Amino acid sequence: MRKLQQRLDKIKDNNQAADALAGRRSEVKPESASPVAPERSRGRRRGWLIVLGMVVFGFVFGELALTVQGWSGPDFSDARRVGKATVVSCERRGPIGWGIGYWDQCTADVVWDGGFSGRYAIDRRNFFHADEVGTTVTIGEGAGSRGGGVVFSRPELPHRPAVVALGWGLAVIASIPILLLLGGTFVAARDAIRGVSKR
Template sequence: MTSQDDRYARRLAEIRAQEAALDAEDAQRAAAAADQDAHQVVQRRRGGKLRDFLILAGVLVAGFALIGVGITLSRLAGHSMDDTTRAGQATVTSCNRHGPITNKGYGYWESCATTIKWADGQQVRETIGAVFSSADIGKTIEVGDSGRYRQSQNLARADVEARPWLRWVGWVPVVIGGIPLVLFGIALSARRRKR
């Protein structure tokens, strides 16, 4: 029986040696995989920050571009003579061209120096933007007073049909373009609060 016990003991020692060798190989493979994963994470982070920045920049540019489209549509809508408070005659004396990208949207438009004689006898000189063009220089055009916005006079032309639906359609790109800008602002303020 001793020889059989010796044989069992030798076989048990061989099995334990094989298990130890397999455990060592597994540990080496796990260490190599961990090193490779760490290297890949570092590679992903480097490329990820640049990619995230480019995506964010693209979303912000697209948001501002859509807002510009909405502003352009609003400018092209014009004002209706039905909504004016008084009528008058405007004589265009000179014009300056602006564009292609301004605070009034996309495309070229002109601001023109005009002399307006209102029906109540008042005469004023105003520079009016995006209502007249250089083709109107020297002409007298019937206009209506649509009120003031900030420092500029809003006029409606009698010879141009107002398109209020353009103003309503213009709100769609403004809202769509404004959503990512608002979300970006919220994210920035939340990040500042965390610091």
């Protein structure tokens, strides 16, 4: 009988200890117990800021590349025909988009050597300037790269290989974050498709 009483007392003590432990657990606040949710939202916000920064970085360096390229033109000596261009009117473009800063898109009446003439709107950065309206300048017409399209050249805007190389270098720098974003988007889409297919 005494052994049975001792066992019952021991079981009772164990039950009281378990109840006390359960009471302590219920007093713990969920916020202090699990700091995972705030960390996730903070990490997501930081991720979006990184994505936005990469887009802005790529855009700015792309626009810088276009701006630098505007200080070089096709080689005037490669023109297949030469003519006299009278600048008729100009419209200001910019300051951001296809380069940084302002430039003039001008319309000119051109009389080519050989008698042909035509009116052309030339939107190349630094090719014509608004203060040239009413003046006549010499321009050349040549084939675009790989024979596609038409390009115009001027003796005053020579071909500068170093400027072109700098522009291409800036374009490569601009493409790095864009390629990283495209790669990240591809990986995320692939993982999402795999997750759906596993279900």
